[in-house]
Every structure is written in structure tokens, then in C-alpha cells.
Amino acid sequence: MKGSTGTLVIWIILIIFLVILFFLYNQLEDEDYLHLGTNAPMPTELHPIVEERKNILVEQVSDININIVITEEIRTFEEQDQLYEQGRTTDGNIVTNARGGESYHNYGLAIDYALENEAAKIIWDVQYDGNNNGKSDWFEVADIAKELGFEWGGDFRNFRDYPHLQMTFDLSLRQLQSGIRPSSQ
Ligand SMILES: [Zn+2]
Structure with a gap:
């Protein structure tokens, strides 16, 4: 016993x-994270690392004669909600399944790109091969972005979002919604 x-x-x-x-x-x-608890202030601009990699991406693709335009950066919850309604209750095609708070754009962790053709017109043509190397410019950009640490929306299984690039810093949307933010280092 x-x-x-x-x-x-x-x-x-x-x-x-x-x-x-x-x-x-x-x-x-x-x-590893700036743990700010719930109701952490919302960022008002892109995360510094996302901003830095975005600029590197624009430079690197221009080196191979591809011009891109960053069409979207940070988006407020309100703007996200409006975008969600597009194609549902308002005109246009459905472009997102995310409501306010459900997109990495809302936390300054995502950008969207489009191509600029020779006529300096913005195009969303994934077949376009403006640098004439036999490869789609759009996919070339995606490959370089991935090397720079972005996740590409074209790889998403549920909703292929070809213009979309994001960095999650291993944080889920739930964690971001609860107020956890990636550190700014
Ligand atoms: Zn996006």
C-alpha cells in the first residue's frame, strides 16, 4: 500500500x-508574436515584410520584362463586406467568399496583382505572354512570389484566386480575429 x-x-x-x-x-x-489579446488595434497598412516583398516582387518581375500592378492591398472590414456582396446582392461576378475579418487583406497580409500589357493597360489574362518566353506571365509572377514567401491564391483548393498573394506568418484567420498579430520583425 x-x-x-x-x-x-x-x-x-x-x-x-x-x-x-x-x-x-x-x-x-x-x-514570436506580438500577442495583443482580443480587440488588438487593426493595422492600417501592409505588414512591413509584406510591403518589402511586394516591392521586391515588382522589381524582380520587371527584370524579366513583366510589368505588374498591385491592384489591392489592405482592405477594411467594411470594404470586405461590400466586396462580398458583389455578385450576390450587387452587380458583378463573385470575387470572394470572405466577409469582413475573413480575409488576410483585412490584416495587411495580402496583396492582389494584375498584369500591365504593352499598351499600359491592366489585364487579368492568365494566358498572356508579353515577354515572349513561351510561359504565361501570370504564372511566372506567381512562381517568383512563392519564392519570396507568398502563398498564391491560384493554389487554393476551394476558390482559386489567381490575383491573390498572402503571407500568413502561420497565423490562422481565427487567431487574427482574436487579436493576435505577427510581429513586425
Ligand atoms: Zn486578394
Whole structure:
């Protein structure tokens, strides 16, 4: 009897120790992010890393004679809600399945691009090969963006969003909605 009580005590101490370790580990993990709790202020501009990579992308594609235009950056919840209604209760095609707060655009973590043709006209033509290298300019841009750390909407399974590029910093929309933000480093 005495022996088994001793074993039980050792087990309890071990479990408490593991629980404490687990909490400490989680706290360490949280330091990767600016954990602002709920109702963290909404960013008003692109995350600095997204901004930086966006500019690199524009430069790198121009090196291979592709001109792109960034047609969309940060979007407020209100603008997102309006966009959601497009093709549903307002004119136009459905362009998004995300309502306010459900898009990485709302947190300054996404951009959209389009091509500019020789006539300096903005086009959404994924077949266009303006630099005449036998490859679609649109996909060339997507490949370079992915090398720069973006996720490309053309790879999304449910809703292919060809103009869309985002960086999640491993944060889910739920985490962002709860007020967790990527650190700005
Ligand atoms: Zn987008």
C-alpha cells in the first residue's frame, strides 16, 4: 500500500511538472508574436515584410520584362463586406467568399496583382505572354512570389484566386480575429 501511494505521488509530481513545462513552452512560443489579446488595434497598412516583398516582387518581375500592378492591398472590414456582396446582392461576378475579418487583406497580409500589357493597360489574362518566353506571365509572377514567401491564391483548393498573394506568418484567420498579430520583425 505504502509503495503504491509513493508511486502515485511521484506520478502526480511528474504530471504537475509536465503541465508547468507545457505552459512555459507556450509562453515562449507566444513571444514570436506580438500577442495583443482580443480587440488588438487593426493595422492600417501592409505588414512591413509584406510591403518589402511586394516591392521586391515588382522589381524582380520587371527584370524579366513583366510589368505588374498591385491592384489591392489592405482592405477594411467594411470594404470586405461590400466586396462580398458583389455578385450576390450587387452587380458583378463573385470575387470572394470572405466577409469582413475573413480575409488576410483585412490584416495587411495580402496583396492582389494584375498584369500591365504593352499598351499600359491592366489585364487579368492568365494566358498572356508579353515577354515572349513561351510561359504565361501570370504564372511566372506567381512562381517568383512563392519564392519570396507568398502563398498564391491560384493554389487554393476551394476558390482559386489567381490575383491573390498572402503571407500568413502561420497565423490562422481565427487567431487574427482574436487579436493576435505577427510581429513586425
Ligand atoms: Zn486578394
